[in-house]
Amino acid sequence: MEEYYLSCEDSLEGVFTGIYDAYLKKKPHEQIHICVGEEENYRLFAVYETCLPDAKKTASVARTIVREFGQEAYLSICRALASREMDKGEAVYKAVVAGFAMKNKKELMGNLSNPYIHRVFEMARFTANEAHYHVEFLRFKELENGILYAVIGPKNNVLTFIVPHFADRLPLENFVIHDEKRDIYAVHPAKKDWYLVCGDEETGRPERRCSDGERKYSELFSCFFHTIAIKERESYGLQRNMLPIRYREYMTEFQENEKYKK
Structure with a gap:
């Protein structure tokens, strides 16, 4: 049985274009696969095609997902496609296929017994959690130009x-x-x-280059942050749980203190 692999750009537009082209083939969905980027090891007896992002195809797939599965499912799919995981294209494609086979399509993301839908749910949750962390931990600096x-x-x-x-x-x-x-x-x-x-x-x-006011307030904030703590109550394990270390190199209050760096 001949297998088809559609190579897509690592973007929402790329994967949505791949899904559109997959349906155009009129082949059983088990024979079609979507891969993000180029395959490192090509499979025998498989046909590889490159899907270039297309705005019209992307818009058509997006409208269909929103209409059939709802806005929340569409947002989850968008979050999953923002993941760094390379199996996201295949997971989203097969999740959409599974959704069309459901009686109540609005419950797509609740069907976690399906491995592809469960995978989309995992990637969407990880992306949403990281976005939430960055909203909390992002630090702006005022540059000389304002x-x-x-x-x-x-x-x-x-x-x-x-x-x-x-x-x-x-x-x-x-x-x-x-x-x-x-x-x-x-x-x-x-x-x-x-x-x-x-x-x-x-x-x-x-x-x-930061403005003079930014440098002064950064020093004051960093000094305040490191002097207000009660040493007897410090808990680095709890701190790492509440504020993962990988975020700290971008935060003003940790940049001048070596013991908080990786």
Whole structure:
């Protein structure tokens, strides 16, 4: 039995295009697989095809998912596709296939007995938790030009999930959030909508020298943070549980204290 492997770009647009093309083949879904990126080891007796992202196909799949499965299921799928896991394309595709076979399609994400739906649920939960952590732990610094600048290094591609939070709360501020792992910038001009910029574009590279006021307040905040603690009640195990170490290198209060670094 001939197997088909559709290689997609590591993005929501890439995977949604792959799902659209998979249905166009009119083949049993067990014979079709979606892989993110290129396969390292090609399989014998398998046909490999490359799916280039297509805006119309992406929009069609997105509308179908929202209409058939609901907005919450669509959001879970979007979160799963922001995961760093490379099996996300296959999991989302087979979860959608399983959803169409259900009597009550609105209960898609509740059908955790299906291994693919369960996998989508796991990846979506991990991404949502990481996005929540970054909303809590992200630290802005004021640059000399007045822009508020923050750096993050998430495991998953959560930038688009955290920017709306700050755009809603800081509508009058010019700010930039930089995902240094993927070299992507979220740029928010004051009183305007935010947008993404790739790192190779000069518009996404603001000067990073902090203002004099920022340096003074950073020192004061760091001093306050490290002197207010009661040494007899310090619990590094509890601290690591509440605030994972990997977030601390991007936080003002930990950057000047060596014992909190990795």
